[in-house]
Amino acid sequence: MNLLRNGRTRVRQSIVSLGIGLLLAVALSPMPARAGAVGISPLSLEYVDALRGSTVVQTLQLSNEPSDGDSGTLSYALSAKGEIASWMTFLPLEGLKPLSKLEVPESKQAFVRVVIAVPAGSANRTYTGEVFIEGTTVGVAAKPGSVGVGTAQNVPVTVKVGGVERREAAVEDFSVDKSEVGLKQRFTAKIQNTGNVAVASELEVIISRDGKEVTTLSTKGQNFPVFPSVSDSVFAEWDTSEQLGGAYEAVFKVTDVAGLTPKVLGTNTLPFRLEPRGTFTRSGEFTTFELLEKPVQGDAVYAEGGFLNAGKIPTNAVLDSKVYFKDKLMKAVQSLPRTVRPGQTGKIGVLFNAVDAGPYTIKAAFNYDGEVTDERELKFEVVKGKGGVASSAKSGGSSNGALLAVGGVGGLAVVSGAVLFLRRRRRR
Amino acid sequence: MEGGFVNTIRRMRLGRCWTLVGGVALLGLALVGPPALAADPPPSGAAANVGGNATAPRIECAWALNDSDKTWASAPKMQYGLDDTPSATPGSPCQASGEEAAMPSTVTAPLIHVKPNAHDEPTEQYVELWGAVDTATDNPVVYFDVYHPDGTKKTQIDATKYASEANQGSGCTGPAGMFAAAVSTGQLTSTAASNIQVECATQSKQLWYGAFGISKHQPWGLYRVTLTAAASGGQESQLTFSIYVQPFSNLEKDFTTINFGNVGANRHIQTTSGNFNFESSNQAGNQLFSVRNTGNAGIALGVRFASLCRDSFADGPIECTDSKRIDHFDAKFGVGDSTNLQSLGNVSLALSIPSDLSSSAKPAPLGAEVQFDSSYGRTLCPNDVGKMEFSIWTETVPGDGYSAVTGVQVVGRANPICITDNYDGHAGAPYTANRGTPQFGNPITPISNSHWPAN
Numbered sequence: 095m096n097l098l099r100n101g102r103t104r105v106r107q108s109i110v111s112l113g114i115g116l117l118l119a120v121a122l123s124p125m126p127a128r129a130g131a132v133g134i135s136p137l138s139l140e141y142v143d144a145l146r147g148s149t150v151v152q153t154l155q156l157s158n159e160p161s162d163g164d165s166g167t168l169s170y171a172l173s174a175k176g177e178i179a180s181w182m183t184f185l186p187l188e189g190l191k192p193l194s195k196l197e198v199p200e201s202k203q204a205f206v207r208v209v210i211a212v213p214a215g216s217a218n219r220t221y222t223g224e225v226f227i228e229g230t231t232v233g234v235a236a237k238p239g240s241v242g243v244g245t246a247q248n249v250p251v252t253v254k255v256g257g258v259e260r261r262e263a264a265v266e267d268f269s270v271d272k273s274e275v276g277l278k279q280r281f282t283a284k285i286q287n288t289g290n291v292a293v294a295s296e297l298e299v300i301i302s303r304d305g306k307e308v309t310t311l312s313t314k315g316q317n318f319p320v321f322p323s324v325s326d327s328v329f330a331e332w333d334t335s336e337q338l339g340g341a342y343e344a345v346f347k348v349t350d351v352a353g354l355t356p357k358v359l360g361t362n363t364l365p366f367r368l369e370p371r372g373t374f375t376r377s378g379e380f381t382t383f384e385l386l387e388k389p390v391q392g393d394a395v396y397a398e399g400g401f402l403n404a405g406k407i408p409t410n411a412v413l414d415s416k417v418y419f420k421d422k423l424m425k426a427v428q429s430l431p432r433t434v435r436p437g438q439t440g441k442i443g444v445l446f447n448a449v450d451a452g453p454y455t456i457k458a459a460f461n462y463d464g465e466v467t468d469e470r471e472l473k474f475e476v477v478k479g480k481g482g483v484a485s486s487a488k489s490g491g492s493s494n495g496a497l498l499a500v501g502g503v504g505g506l507a508v509v510s511g512a513v514l515f516l517r518r519r520r521r522r
Numbered sequence: 523m524e525g526g527f528v529n530t531i532r533r534m535r536l537g538r539c540w541t542l543v544g545g546v547a548l549l550g551l552a553l554v555g556p557p558a559l560a561a562d563p564p565p566s567g568a569a570a571n572v573g574g575n576a577t578a579p580r581i582e583c584a585w586a587l588n589d590s591d592k593t594w595a596s597a598p599k600m601q602y603g604l605d606d607t608p609s610a611t612p613g614s615p616c617q618a619s620g621e622e623a624a625m626p627s628t629v630t631a632p633l634i635h636v637k638p639n640a641h642d643e644p645t646e647q648y649v650e651l652w653g654a655v656d657t658a659t660d661n662p663v664v665y666f667d668v669y670h671p672d673g674t675k676k677t678q679i680d681a682t683k684y685a686s687e688a689n690q691g692s693g694c695t696g697p698a699g700m701f702a703a704a705v706s707t708g709q710l711t712s713t714a715a716s717n718i719q720v721e722c723a724t725q726s727k728q729l730w731y732g733a734f735g736i737s738k739h740q741p742w743g744l745y746r747v748t749l750t751a752a753a754s755g756g757q758e759s760q761l762t763f764s765i766y767v768q769p770f771s772n773l774e775k776d777f778t779t780i781n782f783g784n785v786g787a788n789r790h791i792q793t794t795s796g797n798f799n800f801e802s803s804n805q806a807g808n809q810l811f812s813v814r815n816t817g818n819a820g821i822a823l824g825v826r827f828a829s830l831c832r833d834s835f836a837d838g839p840i841e842c843t844d845s846k847r848i849d850h851f852d853a854k855f856g857v858g859d860s861t862n863l864q865s866l867g868n869v870s871l872a873l874s875i876p877s878d879l880s881s882s883a884k885p886a887p888l889g890a891e892v893q894f895d896s897s898y899g900r901t902l903c904p905n906d907v908g909k910m911e912f913s914i915w916t917e918t919v920p921g922d923g924y925s926a927v928t929g930v931q932v933v934g935r936a937n938p939i940c941i942t943d944n945y946d947g948h949a950g951a952p953y954t955a956n957r958g959t960p961q962f963g964n965p966i967t968p969i970s971n972s973h974w975p976a977n
Binding site: 131132133134135136137138151152153155157159187202203205207230231240241242243244246247248249250266267268269282284286288321323324325379381402404435436437438439 | 592641702708774927932936
């Protein structure tokens with residue numbers, strides 16, 4: 095900065111001597127002052143047969159796919175424009191909290207649901223607008239004293255509003271998850287909405303054993319909307335800790351309660367088994383281990399691991415990690431437990447504050463229902479002060495996590511575990 | 523993996539004499555040069571008889587899965603999960619009742635949506651194709667034919683039996699997460715997935731798979747896939763479905779800031795000329811301005827400018843008034859060569875591009891977007907590099923430093939006139955296979971599926 099000030103002083107002196115000159119911005123920032131790329135798919139959104147008063151949804155994918163050595167987390171800002179700007183809301187893929195910004199780590203992508211609430215008084219015609227998406231690289235935006243350059247993308251939106259309500263939906267799948275005594279057993283109905291108004295789905299499951307009703311599960315009062323042109327699930331979970339293992343039967347009934355008169359979308363009866371404790375083998379793999387952002391000294395460090403449930407039943411996975419600074423154990427950090435369903439990979443992370451500068455190592459393993467995966471190791475170097483140059487880091491084991499980190503070390507404060515994964519509910 | 527041509531010969535060996543004669547002729551063609559794929563005959567339809575009278579295998583279901591984390595090149599390779607439009611599903615066309623799973627012979631809704639990887643990095647986007655085939659006949663020949671949106675053939679993939687007799691039981695669950703992803707993407711009901719695994723374990727069904735890559739140099743749109751299962755010495759059956767390759771853009775630039783240098787008042791100052799060489803992305807200090815699109819769909823560009831405010835004044839709502847800012851600009855942009863450069867606003871100060879003149883805030887907001895035209899010379903097709911230049915009109919501002927955190931914004935918008943947009947780009951004709959010479963080779967060159975890891 096001294097160099098910058100000195101430079102300006104010299105130039106201003108020359109300006110004064112010339113009397114007419116002026117100095118325009120010069121990029122003298124000691125770090126790359128970047129304003130990121132924008133990766134968008136698809137490039138337009140079209141909502142056909144949208145009923146006035148209804149809500150329709152489509153999905154945008156925002157990606158951070160750097161090339162040629164560029165790196166860093168991208169921050170996307172979304173805004174709605176045009177005559178239907180007030181109709182638009184942006185939601186994450188899961189959850190109902192509107193967003194206008196989101197961050198996408200390097201080499202990752204994120205989904206945004208573009209929700210259109212068509213006003214009840216809209217005339218039948220085609221309306222247009224756009225989603226305007228601006229991308230900037232987190233923490234390394236252009237500095238004052240320069241003319242920074244950013245990127246953005248327009249995504250045109252077309253909404254064809256019609257006037258005839260079509261309340262059409264069907265249950266395409268009923269299922270009962272495998273489970274054993276002591277675990278929750280999930281009963282799911284998957285609904286496809288082929289109409290043009292949202293379905294408010296409600297599931298009732300009557301569970302019986304040897305012809306006698308054991309319990310009734312219901313999602314009444316819960317919010318399980320299924321928007322037009324979308325498939326989504328409604329599910330109920332049974333706490334089996336006080337139950338006996340053996341053969342059972344589940345009678346499903348799915349109802350759309352959105353209209354004046356509830357409409358049954360489908361019924362089915364499925365036999366199922368609740369197995370004794372310990373029946374199913376657990377199997378899990380520690381697939382990836384990486385830092386999602388470049389921490390700056392004093393900032394939080396978030397390390398995320400991927401846990402693949404290769405077993406037969408859902409399992410609760412916890413990321414147990416130990417943080418070392420200069421090869422000295424500083425802190426044990428544990429994530430909150432997260433249920434990972436069979437065949438799925440759960441991203442589970444730990445978060446701590448880095449106060450001091452120097453080399454860090456995180457050694458971690460997943461603990462799932464008493465089993466433990468192989469341990470992985472994550473090494474990264476942190477330099478002092480904000481705005482330092484990022485340096486590469488290595489991930490041990492077979493993890494493919496590429497790490498970048500800047501910042502500092504010191505006392506380590508556990509901030510949270512898997513809280514970033516709190517969701518309204520898991521729909522798939 | 524055997525080539526498609528090998529399968530053809532295998533089928534021919536078992537066929538009638540006239541088929542054998544034809545096979546010999548095709549073999550001759552193959553020996554003198556045409557690639558195996560070119561020599562492979564197109565599918566002959568569901569009713570085709572490739573020889574003999576053995577009952578055709580029954581294809582119960584087919585499904586497709588993409589690499590959800592898009593990093594197929596590195597461990598853990600294929601990651602099953604959501605597709606690229608999670609809210610749209612085909613409605614579980616593969617369903618089961620009793621001991622059988624079934625699917626309509628032609629499924630119109632795309633089974634999955636796939637977005638290729640920008641710049642094809644770290645690899646092309648990988649797609650797995652799966653089929654459950656009834657094994658009433660032994661040793662069927664199973665293959666997938668993949669077609670571009672315009673109907674031309676992309677590739678033929680010889681399927682590999684995933685659950686062999688040796689591992690029929692354990693192999694019937696497929697790779698970890700595969701069936702779960704097929705269900706969650708709405709292709710199979712959970713009942714159907716369970717049915718296929720159970721029936722496979724009793725050796726009455728087999729799991730077959732193949733894989734191929736989709737490059738961002740290939741056209742986006744609806745790709746038709748035909749799964750064919752042919753009995754040895756008998757008939758064949760087919761199942762047709764589709765996957766949707768999504769359009770996408772990835773707008774990149776090789777610069778981060780603009781340096782207009784030490785200039786005087788009442789001047790029209792233009793930056794150093796840009797170039798058509800894309801240096802590494804976001805190079806601080808680079809003043810040879812270039813932009814590119816590493817997506818698979820064409821985009822046109824526009825620009826927005828913010829007032830450059832005096833450095834000696836603090837941030838605030840009224841610190842960037844007319845006498846304290848530079849607020850008129852112009853820009854140039856073109857693709858390919860300098861003859862394609864279009865200028866916006868550089869004729870005169872009166873016709874230049876203003877920032878948001880209604881605001882006196884520092885930092886200043888960006889003004890309205892001004893767009894370059896949508897002609898081919900101003901369209902960034904996949905991997906095209908465009909050149910940009912920028913100018914300022916200093917007017918009577920006093921001597922000082924002038925800057926903005928985001929003084930210029932380059933804005934992309936869809937402009938589907940590239941070869942990968944199913945559009946000729948010049949004459950308005952539909953996309954034609956093998957036409958054009960994109961920078962990174964023919965966009966529809968089929969790739970080998972030899973990348974698939976060992977079973």
